[in-house]
Amino acid sequence: MRFKVVSEYNPAGDQQEAISGLADGINRGYKRQTLKGVTGSGKTYTMAKVIEEIQKPTLVLSHNKTLAAQLYREFQDFFPENAVEYFVSYYDYYQPEAYVAKQDLYIEKDSSINEEIDRLRLQATASLMERRDVIIVATVSCIYGLGNPVDYHDMRIVLSKNTEMEQRKLLSQLVSLQYERSTTTLERGNFRVRGDVIEIGLTYSRHALRLEFSGDTLERIRTIDPLTGNTVREHDEAFVYPAKFFVTPQARVESALTGIRAELDARYHELLDNKKIVEAERLKMRTEYDLEMLGEMGYCSGIENYSRYLSGRGKGERPGVLLDFFPQDFLAFVDESHVTIPQVGGMYEGDRARKLSLVEYGFRLPSALDNRPLVFNEFEKLLGTTIFVSATPSAY
Template sequence: MSSKFKIVSEFEPKGDQPTAIETLAKNIKNGKKFLTLLGATGTGKTFSIANIIEAINKPTLVMAPNKTLAAQLYNELKELFPNNAVHYFVSYYDYYQPEAYMPTSGMYIEKDFSVNEEIEKLRLASAHAVRTRKDVIIVATVSCIYGIGNPEEWSAVSLNLEVGQTIDRSDIIKGLIKMNYERKSVEFKQGIVRVKGDIVDIFPAYLDTAIRISLFGDEIESIHEIHPISNKVLKKLPNCRIFPATHFIIPEANKIRALESIAAELNKQIQHFKQEGKYAEAQRIERRVKFDLEMMREMGYCKGIENYSRHLDGRQPGTPPMTLIDYFPDDFLIVVDESHITIPQIHGMIGGDRSRKKNLVQFGWRLPSAFDNRPLTFDEWENKIKNIIFMSATPGDYELKKSGGVSAEQIIRPTGLVDPTIEIRPAKNQIDDLLEEIRKVVERKNRVLITTLTKRMAEDIAEYYADLGVKIAYLHSEVDTVERFEILRQLREGTYDVLVGINLLREGLDLPEVELVAILDADKLGFLRDTRSLIQTIGRASRNVMGRAILYGDRISPAMRAAIRETNRRRDKQIAFNEENHITPQTIKKNILKSLSEEQELKEKEVRRLKKSVKRKIIELEEKGDVDIMVQYLENKMYLAAKELRFEDAAYLRDKIQDIKQTYEIKA
C-alpha cells in the first residue's frame, strides 16, 4: 500500500497541460485557496487534475454534477492511479420518494425507496479508504454534502484484531453485531459474519474479500484474507481492523441521551400545538414519536431514524451535519467538475429540503429537529474548503470572483481538433434552411444536434422532419436515464441522424459523429441562450474534424458575440499549435457502447453457454470415472470466474461442486 500518488500512463502532458499543471500545483503549495481551470472540451482536464494530485500528494474529493459524469471521472482516475485508492460515492437510491404532506388535499406521502446494495458498498468503501489511507481520491456527486454520521464515532466502534490477541469468540461476534453485521450460517455476502467452531469469517461491508479469524481457545491463532466464494486463502495478515456495516452507528450512551432529548422536544412540541388549538396535530406528533421512541429502545432503530440525527449526534439546533467531507483529514483538495453547474446545485440543495419538511413539521408529522437532517448550506460547505479547483469550459461568476479570474487555461487539444466554425443565419425560414444542411450532413454519414427554446417547438420540428423522411429523435426531460442512453447510442449507430432537444445537449455528451450543431433562435435572451450555454452547446461539435455550428437569429446578441469571440479565440490558438507541431486533426474514434438490453442478453447467453459446456465436461469425466479431476476442473473455472468478477458464473460453479461432492461423498 503506497502513501503517495503515482500515475501509470504511457502519455505525457502536452499542449497547455504542462503549464496548467505547474501553475495550479504551485498555487496550492503556496496556500492559495480558490483556483479555476478553464478547460475546453477534449483538452484532457482529467489528466491534468491527475498530474496535480500526484504533484501535491493530498487526499482529494472530486465533485461532479451527476452520476454519469461521476462514473466517467471515476473510471478515468482509477485507470490513471491503479495502485492508489480511487472510490465512487453517489446516492445509493435506485428509487426515492421523499416523505411529504400536502395540506390542500390532506394527503400524507410516506417515504418510499429502493437501495442499491452495490452502491452502498462503494459508499462504505469510500469512508473506509478516507479513514485508513492518505493516497485516496473519492469521486462523488453533490450527495456528499448530506449527513452520513459522525466519522469519529464510526472509527471509534471499529474492531481491532491481531494475531496473539486474547479475546473470546463471543466478544468478537458481539462487537460485529454492534456494528450492524448480521450473523448467518448459509448466506455469505457483505455485512455478514459466519461462525463455525473456532473460525469466524467476516465479510466487511466495504470489501470484495472476506477476513477469516482462527482462534485457539480465547487466543487469535491466525488472520487470513479469503475469497468469499471459494474460501481460498489470498493473504496472511498480522492484524485487521473491521469498520461498521453502516454509516449510522449509535453508541449505547448516545442512544440513552438521544431518547431523553427526543422526549423533551416532543413534550415541548405537544404544548406548542395545544396552545395554538391544534389538537389533531398534537395527537399526531405524540403518537408518531412515542412509537419511534419505543422502536429505538427495543430494536435500536426506527423507520425514518435519520430525522432524529441531531439528537443522535448530540448536535445543537442549526449546527451542520457530519458529511463525507468530515471523514477527510484537515489538509485535502476539492475539485469541482463542470463547476458552472455543480456550484448552483450546492447552492440549491438546502432550499428544496427545507421547503418539503416545513409542512411535515407544521402539521405534526415530524419534530422541528427534522430540519437538521439536511445537506450542508453553501456557506457551511465553503467553510470546509482548504484548497479547491473549479474546472469548467465556462466557469461561473462565483468561481471567477473567488479565484480572481482564470488561474490556468487549457485550450489546446493534443488530438489537434479545433473548435467548430460558426455561421450566423437569419431566423426567417430557419426550419427549411436547416433541412438542406441536414441532408448534406447525412450524405457524409455524420449527425446533427438541434436545440430549441420550447418543448412545443422541439416536438413540432421532430414531427415535421420525420414526415419528410429524416431519421430524428426528440430528447426531453421526461426521458429516463436508460432511454436517454439508448437514444444517444442509436444516434451514434445511425438509427437516428438528428437529435432535437431544449437544454439537454450541453455538458456530458461525447458524440464524435456530430458534425453540425444548430441553435435555433440563438438571439433570444434567457439562460438557454446566455454566453456560457452557447459556448457549451457549440462545443458539442468539437470532437468531429468537420465540426461546425449554425446560429439562427435576426441579430447578433451580446451573448452570441461573446460566445463567438471566445470560440474563435480557442480555435485560432489550436490552429497555431497544429501548424507549429505539424498536427493533422482527426475525428475522435470511440467505441459505441452496447445497449443495456443487449448487455443483459449477452450476459444470459454466456451463462447458458457455460452451463452447457460444464454439463458436457461432467458427462465426459463421469464416464471415465475421473471425479477428482472433475472437481478440480470446476474449481479452476470457479476461481477464474470470480477473478473476472463474473460472480453469477462463480456461484453456479460453486453449487455444482457442492452437488458433486455430496453425490460422490467427497470430503471438502
C-alpha cells in the first residue's frame, strides 16, 4: 500500500517550497538535509507530505517520550491507512545493574515493564517484516541492542491454509519462540490447545490467532478477539513472530554456551592470577547458573549480557538495533536534532562506565561490554537519507 496523507489542509506559506525542495534533494541523492522551522510552523505536516512524495519506510527520531507520543498521534492522523508505529523504552521504572566499589554495594537490575509499550515495540518490527508503508516514531533508546533481525525473521512461523503441518512440531516451534503453554486463559505471550484448535496470544497484537486443524491439516486461520473469541479476520496465510526480541536458533545456543564457558574459564584464571579470589568465585557461580538456565530453557535473567555470543557477533562488533530492521533505502527524520543528536552521542560512555565496574569486580564477563548502545559513528553509518528538523540547527 502507498503512503497517503489524509488532511483537510493544503500546504501553506513556505510549506510547499520546503516539501518540493526536500523531495527533490532526496531524489537527487542528497544524504543530509535540514528542515528549519519554529514550533507551530507545521513541520510535522511538511514531514508527512515528504513521506507521501518519497514513498519509503520512515524512521522519525525524537529525544523524549512525550514528544514521540505527540508525533505518533499526529502521524496516525495523517496516515490512517498506513502502519504508523511507536518504539520507545518500555520501562515504567528502570534501575540498571551496577556495582559501587567504594561502598561495596551491588545493585541488582530492577524494572517495571509497560506491557502495552512492549506490544507496540514488537508490533513495529513485525510491520517492517511485512510491509513498506511503515512509519516508526522512536526515541534515542532505539540505538540499544535489540537482537539479530535475521534471526527474528528466519525464526518466524509461516502458516498457510489447507497445508500439512504437524501439530506437535508447531507447539515445539512456539516454545522456541518464547511463547508459554497455558491450560486456562489465553493471554499475551502464551498459547493453549483445545482438541484440534491451537490459540496463540500474539505479543505484538491486541488480537490472538486461532488455528483449526483436521488431523495435521491446517484448515482455518483466524484472527480473534482473545476475550470474546469473535472472529476479526479470516486468513489464507499468517505469520507468528517471536514473543521477544532476544531469540536464538538452538544450534547457535549450543555454540554460544561453548563460547561463554571458554571465556569464563579464561577470565576465572585471570582473576585468580591477580589475587582476586572473591571476584573469580563470584563470576564462576553467577555465570554457571546462567549457563544452566540457557541450556535448559534457552533463556536466563540478563540474557542481553550474552548477546555477543547469542547473535553470533565478534568481539567489539556493534549490536543489532531497530535501524537494522529497516530496508536499506529507508528515510529518517531527526526531530529537534539540536537536542537529539547530542543525546545519541552521549549514551555510550555512561553505559560503558557502569559495565566496566561490573566486569572488574566479577559480576559480569568482559563480553557484557558488547551489550551496549551504538557509538555515534556507528549510528551515522546506519542512517541513510536523513532530514534534520530543528528551529535552531547547527553543526555537529
